[in-house]
Amino acid sequence: MENSLRRVLVCEYVTGGALCNGPLPTDLMDEANAMVAALVGDLVALDGIHVTLCWDNRLAPPPFLPDRVALCPVAPGEDHETRWRDAAALCDVVWPIAPESDGLLGHVAALFRGTGRPVVACAPDAITLASSKTATAARLVEHGIAAIPTVPFGAPPPPAARHVVKPDDGAGCLDTFIVNDIAAWRPPHTGRWIVQPLVEGVACSLSMLVDDDGGVRLLGCNRQRVERGTDSFSFHGVEVGAMEHRRAAWEPLARAIAAAIPGLRGYVAVDLIDRPADPELNGPVVVEVNPRLSVGYSGLSRVLGWNPAGEILALFNTTSADLGREAAHV
Structure with a gap:
């Protein structure tokens, strides 16, 4: 390079x-x-x-x-x-x-x-938007992209038998709770909490490279090792490249996300729940967009067979x- x-x-x-x-x-x-x-x-x-x-x-x-x-x-x-x-x-x-x-x-x-x-x-506006799960979900839905319904805690919750409650700007599975009775639940500390329905499916992520013009190269189709407990989730890493059989379905999703959030640039990770077996739900639903390097980058060069750091750096060369x-x- x-x-x-x-x-x-x-x-x-x-x-x-x-x-x-x-x-x-x-x-x-x-x-x-x-x-x-x-x-x-x-x-x-x-x-x-x-x-x-x-x-x-x-x-x-x-x-x-x-x-x-x-x-x-x-x-x-x-x-x-x-x-x-x-x-x-x-x-x-x-x-x-x-x-x-x-x-x-x-x-x-x-x-x-x-x-x-x-x-x-990424650009400041893209970071600000993607740092809020509520704002991200709203933007994606505006662009016709399936995203988990997300509302502030205290607003009428999305219809569901069980709900997930987490900070609006939370990271990973930290402070993420599974709630049976949302009306009786109270946050463990102050902050901007959100409520989502508990969506069944496979916890996954995709890694993509976004260029200056919003062009997208899908780098990795990954499965997340997420365990569901009685009232919480725990994260145990990422199996990079384990979902390559879903590439054809995820490539248009990656392009649509980049188009919906101008300013995404370089390496971007997207957490999603994949639901290929349910024809009514029809594919993946986005959980969040991470405008930064994620744990899914670990092992990516080995799976790809080439070094993505050079191409990422080249986007920011001056x-x-x-x-x-x-x-x-x-």
Whole structure:
């Protein structure tokens, strides 16, 4: 890949030092490590690419650390955003990974855009929309895309024998509850809660690459390992490529989602429930759109047989990158 971008700053929120002055969330650590390992591994496999990795120095050094990766440690007591900005100033492009919860993904992307470096991220409006499950469902339905009916908690719930309640900007299965009596249920803490019907089917995800013009390349058709308990779900990873037999049905869905949400760009993940055996329901229903790298990226290059990081980076390449800056890194 011909690329004027030489040093890439990878900044994953959980492992990158954002929580340096508080406890680390053990329930998110495995997914965070998997995404970092996959992305860094793909980046250093590209010719001429060096990586700076933001890293909470309370964590053990990553075992996958190769020669072309330098750590930017963030220690307790430090201002992580200052450390991140300083690291970005020495790099040619920034690739942030953060959850949408509490506007974190939008905030981190804006922080790095403020450094003047190209940022591998969707447009701000697309991030804002996709960070709300209510807004996302409404937008998709407006464009004729099947999405789970979603209403704010307290509004009349969608008809269903059982319901799912979760934060409007939640990540994964965290704080996601299965409720038999929605009228009697109360949130465990404050926030913007939503109610959806419990939809039967196979928990899946698709990984897609969206270019500047909204063109879509479907990268992966995946099955999620989600277990349903009595009153909650638990997430146990993604089987990348396990749903390739559904590619023909999912390709038009991926294109439709990109058309419905302008500003999606680069790697985008979509969680869905697949229902191929039910002719009345007719196929997949979208759960949420993740405008960022997801755990489904882990193992993607192995399944594809080629490295998607190069094509993603190329979408954010700029001729204004200072090629002379590389000499200062050696």
